[in-house]
Amino acid sequence: MEPVVEIAGVSKLFSGTPVLQDCDLRLEPGRVHGLVGPGGSGKTLILKTLSTLLRPDSGSVILFGTTVDYGDRDGLRALRDRIGVQFQNLALFDFLNVFDNVAFPLVMTPDPPPTDEIDQRVHEALVEVGLPETAHLRLPELSGGMQRRVALARAAISGADLMVFDDPTGGLDPVFSSRIFVLIGELQERTGSTVVLASHDVDRMTRICGRFHVMDQGRRIYSGNIEDGRESEDRRIRTFLTVEA
């Protein structure tokens, strides 16, 4: 099957320091991909690259069979309409309340659905992440964990073809983490979308991720299933795919 994401030879320098180095990544459609690697290995940056938000210095990014052209506004917009992102640092709009944040991707489309449908879908999304009574709250009234769940609801609400979750359970307690992973798994099954999630929680990831990609020092050093990875010759790959804190 044609991959949803095909990144080839991507490099990026940040003020002289290479942060992505000749990195490639292929994501086949219709499954949950797990992205692991130590902190600072470039997980967030590669996720931003495949969301078209980070423009690499060199290399190519192909999404849904289309090569990303950063100068083509309409083309970019068409691609972005098919992508939903939950950012590692949440990126919730602090000038809007919970409801408006989650509704934003629906409201801001060229032809938004009717108001009752938006109400309904936002309500359902909030129930799913366990925050049914929070719609009217302002963000500062929410704990960090609650905000993370709002960000998740916003990323998932439009049912994008490609959903990106960067550290969806960071700072959440173990019970809730499990629940979030289950939710993401169910979301993928229901929508058939391609999901990629970065996390340190390899243990819980194995329950939903059919495929793992390991990053180290700005490079992808492994793609495959967890069992093969755990028996890899490369000690780094074995380490990152075995239990982490």
Added chain:
Amino acid sequence: MTRVLLDVLGTFGQVILQACRVVGGLTVLQTRILLAMFPPDFDYDETVRQFFKVGVKSVAVVVATALLTGAIMVIQSGNSVQETGATGLVGWATGTAVLSEVGPILIGLMFSGRVGANNTAELGAMVVTDQVNALRVLGMDPVRYLVVPRFLSMIVMLVLLTCIGDLFALTGGAIACQAILGIDQRVFWQSVLDSHLLDEMTMGLVKAFVFGGAISVVSCYFGLNVKGGAEGVGRAVNDSVVTAAISIFVANFLVTTIWI
């Protein structure tokens, strides 16, 4: 010795390069703002939100600045007025200076320090926390959604505030006239009216219009171009305020020259 010279030249060159980059970036941003405005295609809710925010933030500081500026201008001219006995000129002197030069510049600088700095910090924080990226991936253009509303509200608000400021500056002048110089404030008001300051006032408001545009473009530019975490935001606010002040003086010079 030559090394020192080379160092100095190198630093000088870097400053010039950096200045060119900023001017280029500002020009690009200004063009994109105009493209988004004609035909109008930007977010109305955000624009309304900005109008209120900008207004609320700056009214108090503008009123205070204006009252004191007017008073100081009167006190400054006080000596010569009293020596020559030309009390009738006090309104003219104060009015001309305040309405066309000192008022718009001081109010513009205060506005920049309050609203512009705040705007840079706010947009910078949105960049650092990926809120701007979140907008982009949702297909929103940050210029249309964030910058144009700020551009419009800052221009309109600075012009309005300068009108209010003019009034308070003259009031401050009148109060100082009576309280400090002991000249009846009716003499002051009469002198203001007799001086036909409409032209000065118009020029002042044109300046406010231009300053508002400059402050918004500069503050948005530095906010959206924040590099690296929270320290980056601090640096950007600093650069933004300095650059806005420079543009205010340059714009003031240009408007005055063209006008006269």
